[in-house]
Amino acid sequence: MRSLRIPAALAALAITATACSGGGGNEEGSGSYPRSETLYTTGTAWGPPVSWNPLMKGQYAPGTIGLAYETLFLYDPNEGEYVPWLAESDEWTAENVHEITLREGITWSDGEPLVAEDVVATLELGQFGSVSYSNIWNFIESAEATDERTVTVTFSENRPQEWMNWVYLNPVLPAHIWADMEETALTDSANEDIVATGPYVYESHTDDRMVWERNDEWWGTEALDLEMQPRYIVDIVNASNEVTMNMINQGDIDLSNNFLPGIDQILNSNPNVTSFYDGPPYMKSANTAWLVPNVTRAPLDDAAFRQALAHSIDMEQIIAGPYTDLVQAASPTGLLPEWDEYIDQELVEQEGFTFDADEAVAILEDAGYMDEDGDGYVETPDGEPIALTLEVPSGWTDWMEAARLIAGHAQAVGINIEAQFPEEDLLSENRNSGEFDLVINNERPMSNTPWTYYDYLFQLPVNEQQTTVNFGRYENEEAWQLVEQLAAVPADDVEGAAEITSQIQEIQLAELPAIPLWYNGLWSQSTNETWTNWPSEQEGAPQSAATFWNGWLEMGAIYTLAEIEPVG
Amino acid sequence: MWRYIGRKLFVYLLTFVIAVTINWMIPRFMPGDPVRSMLARASVGNPEALERMTTYYNEVFGLDTPLYQQYFSFWGGLLRGDLGVSVMLYPEPVTDVILRAVPFTLAVLLPAILLSWVVGNHFGAFAARSKILDNTILPLGYVLTATPYMWLALLLAWSLGVVAGVFPVANGYSFSLRPEFTWLFISDLISHWFLPFLSMFVVALGGWAIGMRNMIIYELEADYSNYLQALGAPRRLVRKYAFRNAMLPQITGLAVQLGTIIAGSLLTEIVFNYPGLGTLIIQSLNSRDFFLLQGIFLFVVVGVLIANFIIDIVYVLVDPRTRVQMTGGSS
Numbered sequence: 001m002r003s004l005r006i007p008a009a010l011a012a013l014a015i016t017a018t019a020c021s022g023g024g025g026n027e028e029g030s031g032s033y034p035r036s037e038t039l040y041t042t043g044t045a046w047g048p049p050v051s052w053n054p055l056m057k058g059q060y061a062p063g064t065i066g067l068a069y070e071t072l073f074l075y076d077p078n079e080g081e082y083v084p085w086l087a088e089s090d091e092w093t094a095e096n097v098h099e100i101t102l103r104e105g106i107t108w109s110d111g112e113p114l115v116a117e118d119v120v121a122t123l124e125l126g127q128f129g130s131v132s133y134s135n136i137w138n139f140i141e142s143a144e145a146t147d148e149r150t151v152t153v154t155f156s157e158n159r160p161q162e163w164m165n166w167v168y169l170n171p172v173l174p175a176h177i178w179a180d181m182e183e184t185a186l187t188d189s190a191n192e193d194i195v196a197t198g199p200y201v202y203e204s205h206t207d208d209r210m211v212w213e214r215n216d217e218w219w220g221t222e223a224l225d226l227e228m229q230p231r232y233i234v235d236i237v238n239a240s241n242e243v244t245m246n247m248i249n250q251g252d253i254d255l256s257n258n259f260l261p262g263i264d265q266i267l268n269s270n271p272n273v274t275s276f277y278d279g280p281p282y283m284k285s286a287n288t289a290w291l292v293p294n295v296t297r298a299p300l301d302d303a304a305f306r307q308a309l310a311h312s313i314d315m316e317q318i319i320a321g322p323y324t325d326l327v328q329a330a331s332p333t334g335l336l337p338e339w340d341e342y343i344d345q346e347l348v349e350q351e352g353f354t355f356d357a358d359e360a361v362a363i364l365e366d367a368g369y370m371d372e373d374g375d376g377y378v379e380t381p382d383g384e385p386i387a388l389t390l391e392v393p394s395g396w397t398d399w400m401e402a403a404r405l406i407a408g409h410a411q412a413v414g415i416n417i418e419a420q421f422p423e424e425d426l427l428s429e430n431r432n433s434g435e436f437d438l439v440i441n442n443e444r445p446m447s448n449t450p451w452t453y454y455d456y457l458f459q460l461p462v463n464e465q466q467t468t469v470n471f472g473r474y475e476n477e478e479a480w481q482l483v484e485q486l487a488a489v490p491a492d493d494v495e496g497a498a499e500i501t502s503q504i505q506e507i508q509l510a511e512l513p514a515i516p517l518w519y520n521g522l523w524s525q526s527t528n529e530t531w532t533n534w535p536s537e538q539e540g541a542p543q544s545a546a547t548f549w550n551g552w553l554e555m556g557a558i559y560t561l562a563e564i565e566p567v568g
Numbered sequence: 569m570w571r572y573i574g575r576k577l578f579v580y581l582l583t584f585v586i587a588v589t590i591n592w593m594i595p596r597f598m599p600g601d602p603v604r605s606m607l608a609r610a611s612v613g614n615p616e617a618l619e620r621m622t623t624y625y626n627e628v629f630g631l632d633t634p635l636y637q638q639y640f641s642f643w644g645g646l647l648r649g650d651l652g653v654s655v656m657l658y659p660e661p662v663t664d665v666i667l668r669a670v671p672f673t674l675a676v677l678l679p680a681i682l683l684s685w686v687v688g689n690h691f692g693a694f695a696a697r698s699k700i701l702d703n704t705i706l707p708l709g710y711v712l713t714a715t716p717y718m719w720l721a722l723l724l725a726w727s728l729g730v731v732a733g734v735f736p737v738a739n740g741y742s743f744s745l746r747p748e749f750t751w752l753f754i755s756d757l758i759s760h761w762f763l764p765f766l767s768m769f770v771v772a773l774g775g776w777a778i779g780m781r782n783m784i785i786y787e788l789e790a791d792y793s794n795y796l797q798a799l800g801a802p803r804r805l806v807r808k809y810a811f812r813n814a815m816l817p818q819i820t821g822l823a824v825q826l827g828t829i830i831a832g833s834l835l836t837e838i839v840f841n842y843p844g845l846g847t848l849i850i851q852s853l854n855s856r857d858f859f860l861l862q863g864i865f866l867f868v869v870v871g872v873l874i875a876n877f878i879i880d881i882v883y884v885l886v887d888p889r890t891r892v893q894m895t896g897g898s899s
Binding site (some may be wrong): 032033035038040046047048050051059129130184187188190204206207208209234236239240243246247252423425429432465467 | 601604607618620621624656657658659660668730737738739740742743744745746747752841843851854855856
């Protein structure tokens with residue numbers, strides 16, 4: 001029995017250890033981040049931080065762009081305007097010439113000044129095909145540093161909407177480091193030694209966290225009058241929903257940017273946990289979830305069939321069911337609420353689809369889809385049986401449930417759809433190469449212009465691999481030309497753009513290259529125990545986004561870091 | 569003796585070769601292309617660039633050569649301790665990633681296995697033929713040994729972590745600390761370590777205790793025990809001999825159970841989000857990192873084989889009969 005004392009001793013040791021470390025986090029110890037000065041976030045990183053290379057989209061640690069590297073402009077989706085950031089001002093000196101002036105006195109973290117040559121070098125990197133923005137050279141003629149602080153970009157083809165999208169999403173890189181790299185080094189480099197201009201610098205990382213430390217020398221403190229509140233930002237790699245939920249409930253996480261099923265119950269019961277809206281849908285909208293049909297396959301190549309499918313879906317049931325009112329139904333155009341001005345409401349009224357099972361059946365009948373063999377499902381006009389699959393990634397529980405409901409709704413009007421749940425990577429591979437019937441996709445985030453959405457729907461030509469846009473392989477020259485025209489509208493000409501989007505919507509609503517389903521939320525649940533004054537609908541509260549997803553810091557989420565206030 | 573060890577070594581070597589081969593095959597015959605999914609995340613739109621990058625990464629991961637060559641170069645790399653490059657943590661070598669996680673797994677696994685075995689055996693021996701203990705604590709042992717590791721882990725996390733708030737429920741150490749050699753950090757490590765350890769320890773304990781109790785009862789029925797008792801030997805002495813004999817099947821049991829215990833520890837780690845091999849397996853599965861997955865499995869297989877081999881040798885040392893048999897057989 002003597003040895004029983006060993007576990008007892010271990011237990012005692014562990015309890016003492018807990019007692020000692022329990023309060024440890026609050027001490028001003030050298031080995032810890034003081035709780036009152038640290039912001040704990042999660043929901044952005046899906047794997048260990050391994051790269052800080054801003055050219056490798058989808059690989060770099062969240063915050064690399066936004067906290068460390070900065071862009072020339074921000075885009076403020078609430079006001080619909082561009083906010084000068086590294087740039088001081090800009091001017092279109094001719095229809096196809098954009099002149100950007102940089103702020104004075106910004107230095108890179110290695111002491112070199114930020115100069116116009118840096119912007120030019122960053123653009124030049126796009127000459128390499130493997131850099132994700134290589135497409136900008138399709139319409140840029142030249143980029144020159146006309147003096148120390150002025151960049152003049154001349155366009156061969158005028159596409160201000162597309163150009164401004166690049167401007168606010170892509171950071172300026174220091175020419176003295178990046179300009180002379182080989183193509184493979186550019187994309188392969190993990191870029192551990194970040195030389196940037198931003199309000200935060202790399203502090204440390206392990207496999208389950210990324211720690212940023214405030215840069216007290218940041219230019220924006222003076223120039224923008226912004227003071228970043230948290231001294232440390234600890235971004236925690238996504239754990240399971242249960243672990244995250246526990247940590248939110250205990251106030252160990254200040255901000256969680258992930259969809260947590262049932263979070264509405266916590267938002268309603270725990271006064272310390274808040275989201276943007278007090279009631280449904282609780283969150284702002286971040287992007288549109290589309291039902292993408294593969295239009296190269298019969299009968300999905302028939303617009304009437306797609307119309308019938310769109311009419312068959314009872315979106316209310318999906319929103320009340322798997323989403324417990326955490327999302328909103330999408331407009332038939334699929335454009336986000338921020339883009340209201342671009343939606344032709346009259347047209348939507350007349351041509352937009354709504355849930356109507358009888359209508360769906362009528363459309364099918366008119367187009368010749370009948371159930372001749374009496375199995376409960378319609379056949380094609382040629383009498384071929386129809387059996388389609390709707391694929392969503394395995395493990396995405398909300399989408400899986402939604403896919404099951406959609407399949408059920410379609411079956412109710414006689415369209416035989418079965419929901420399937422392959423592995424995510426297998427799904428994307430098949431989707432990219434066009435080996436699918438129907439998928440749900442939401443990979444286009446909100447942006448400065450609805451052009452990005454129409455680019456997503458209509459982009460031509462269709463390649464063997466469609467990795468980012470037009471997964472459904474829909475080909476319509478007329479629509480694509482309109483989209484190209486839209487890109488050419490001056491960035492601040494909303495009316496001019498709305499005229500074109502109305503024409504595009506006419507084609508879109510008739511053809512339905514993809515069926516808009518719901519707006520995915522800008523998932524953001526914050527706790528008030530250590531940091532307060534989170535963005536919310538309440539009067540006087542900040543309106544910026546409280547989401548550190550890639551691309552959102554440049555859409556104003558960076559302000560949230562200056563707006564939150566420490567408790568006590 | 570040496571012949572015995574030699575024969576054992578040969579069997580282990582054969583197992584090793586087969587395990588490595590299966591291990592190499594699984595990721596390569598699974599659906600999905602790791603390089604393409606890595607590039608899909610990077611959202612490269614330009615088709616030519618995509619082609620170029622695919623070629624480049626296929627070369628980096630050695631996927632551009634014929635299968636048989638990949639197999640042999642895998643063995644070559646393996647003997648040099650090179651398990652390839654991780655996709656998830658690109659460009660870090662798989663070996664480095666695994667070595668970072670191993671201390672956490674071993675820290676939970678070794679004390680849990682050894683302590684539960686030692687304590688369980690002693691306790692089982694003590695409880696055998698004692699009416700009160702037999703009727704009270706042993707049924708509890710049956711319940712414990714039938715408990716799935718994961719379930720007990722969840723239960724402990726909930727009761728001692730969430731409700732009582734005594735121990736942290738997840739991770740290897742607090743998010744507020746940097747890994748350092750300070751008392752603060754070490755105490756934090758220990759408090760995070762305790763729950764994963766406890767759940768492993770408790771489940772294993774029940775099994776050993778029951779096994780030992782049954783063996784002791786069996787040994788006490790044996791002729792030599794009856795003879796000793798008839799000679800009037802004290803109860804303690806009889807039990808001492810019974811215990812020694814009952815130990816032998818328990819040692820074999822340890823070798824047999826090792827695989828199950830390791831599988832259990834991997835699940836336990838996942839529940840506690842403990843940064844050992846188990847959590848690494850889940851992460852590499854999530855990011856389709858077949859090279860890392862392959863490396864971890866290989867590591868586990870090698871670990872189990874080595875442990876079994878050690879137990880085999882210990883068995884020879886502990887049980888004089890095997891030695892006698894072997895020397896008798898060889899001369």
